[in-house]
Amino acid sequence: MTSGPGDPQIVPISPVFGAEIHGVDLASGIDDETFRLVHQAWLEHGVVAFRDQSPLTADAQVEFALRIGPLHTHPAAPAEHANAAVFVIRTHRDSSISNGNGWHSDVSCDEEPPSATMLQIQLLPHCGGGDTLFADMEAAYATLPATTRERLCGLSAIHASAHVYPGRYADRSDGKEALATPSAVHPVVRTHPETGRRSLFVNPSFTVAIDGMDSAEGGELLTELHEHCTRPEFQIRHRWQPYDVLLWDNRRVQHFAIWDYWPNERSGHRVTVQGTRPFFDPEGPEPDESPLRLSIGRLA
Numbered sequence: 001m002t003s004g005p006g007d008p009q010i011v012p013i014s015p016v017f018g019a020e021i022h023g024v025d026l027a028s029g030i031d032d033e034t035f036r037l038v039h040q041a042w043l044e045h046g047v048v049a050f051r052d053q054s055p056l057t058a059d060a061q062v063e064f065a066l067r068i069g070p071l072h073t074h075p076a077a078p079a080e081h082a083n084a085a086v087f088v089i090r091t092h093r094d095s096s097i098s099n100g101n102g103w104h105s106d107v108s109c110d111e112e113p114p115s116a117t118m119l120q121i122q123l124l125p126h127c128g129g130g131d132t133l134f135a136d137m138e139a140a141y142a143t144l145p146a147t148t149r150e151r152l153c154g155l156s157a158i159h160a161s162a163h164v165y166p167g168r169y170a171d172r173s174d175g176k177e178a179l180a181t182p183s184a185v186h187p188v189v190r191t192h193p194e195t196g197r198r199s200l201f202v203n204p205s206f207t208v209a210i211d212g213m214d215s216a217e218g219g220e221l222l223t224e225l226h227e228h229c230t231r232p233e234f235q236i237r238h239r240w241q242p243y244d245v246l247l248w249d250n251r252r253v254q255h256f257a258i259w260d261y262w263p264n265e266r267s268g269h270r271v272t273v274q275g276t277r278p279f280f281d282p283e284g285p286e287p288d289e290s291p292l293r294l295s296i297g298r299l300a
C-alpha cells in the first residue's frame with residue numbers, strides 16, 4: 001500500500017532546523033500529495049529524517065530522488081553499485097578514510113553542487129556511534145552582526161578538491177578511471193533558489209580561499225567563519241536506527257559523519273540530486289532577527 005495524504009507527521013528536531021518524519025513508508029512508494037508534503041518539509045527544515053523504514057532497493061531510492069530532480073554524478077568516486085546512480089557509503093576495519101568525516105556540503109567544489117542528498121544507512125556499527133551531525137548555515141548567517149553580513153555579501157570563495165579526492169577512492173577502482181578534481185568560485189553568502197533565504201556557503205573541507213584576498217587575510221576570515229558555523233546552537237545530531245533515511249539540503253546545511261566506531265562496520269546507500277549554480281541575489285530579503293542568543297564562550 002502506498003502512503004496516502006495526511007499520513008506524514010512532521011516533528012521538528014530543534015527550534016532552529018531539522019525534522020523527523022513519521023508515518024511515511026518509502027519502500028512502499030508514496031503518492032504525489034505525500035511527496036509534496038515531505039518535499040515542503042525538506043525545504044522548510046533543511047534536513048528530514050524518515051523513521052521506521054525498511055530496506056530500500058536501489059531503484060526505489062533512485063525513483064524517490066528523481067522526483068526532486070535529475071541526479072548528480074560524483075566527479076571522483078567510481079561507481080561501486082550495479083546502479084551507477086547509487087554511491088556506496090561503507091566504512092570498515094580496513095578503511096583508511098571514512099566518507100564525510102569532516103564538516104562539508106556535498107561536492108561544493110562542483111560548479112553546480114548537489115541540492116539534495118538522500119542517504120539510507122543499512123548496517124549500523126555494533127558498538128553504537130556513527131551519528132551524523134548537521135549545521136544550519138541560515139542560522140549561522142542570521143546570527144552574524146549586520147556589518148559582517150554586509151561585508152560577506154560582496155565576497156566569493158574558492159572551493160577546491162585537488163587536496164581531497166586524489167587517493168580517496170583508490171579502494172573503489174583499479175586506478176584507470178580519469179580522476180576529476182573540480183574547483184569552483186561560489187558566493188560566500190548564497191540565496192536559496194527555492195526559498196529565497198540567505199545562508200553562508202563556505203565549509204572547511206572544500207573552501208580553500210577567499211577570491212581576491214591574500215592567503216593570510218582570507219585564511220583568517222575563513223577560520224573565523226568555520227568556527228562560527230560549527231557552533232552547537234546551529235547543530236542537530238542524528239542517531240541512526242537501522243534503515244532510517246535522511247534527506248538534506250546541501251544549499252542550506254553542512255554535515256559531519258562521525259567515525260567513532262572503528263573497527264566496526266557501517267554502510268548504506270546515497271543518491272544525490274543535481275543542483276544549480278550557487279548565486280547571491282542582492283535584492284533578496286535579509287533574515288528576521290535570529291532568536292538565538294550566542295554567548296561568548298566562557299568558563300563558569
Ligand SMILES: O=C(O)CCC(=O)C(=O)O
Nearest residue numbers: 089099100106132257270
Ligand atoms: O555517512 C553519513 O552519515 C554521511 C556521509 C556523507 O558525508 C555523505 O554521504 O555525504
Ligand SMILES: [Fe+2]
Nearest residue numbers: 100105106255
Ligand atoms: Fe557528505
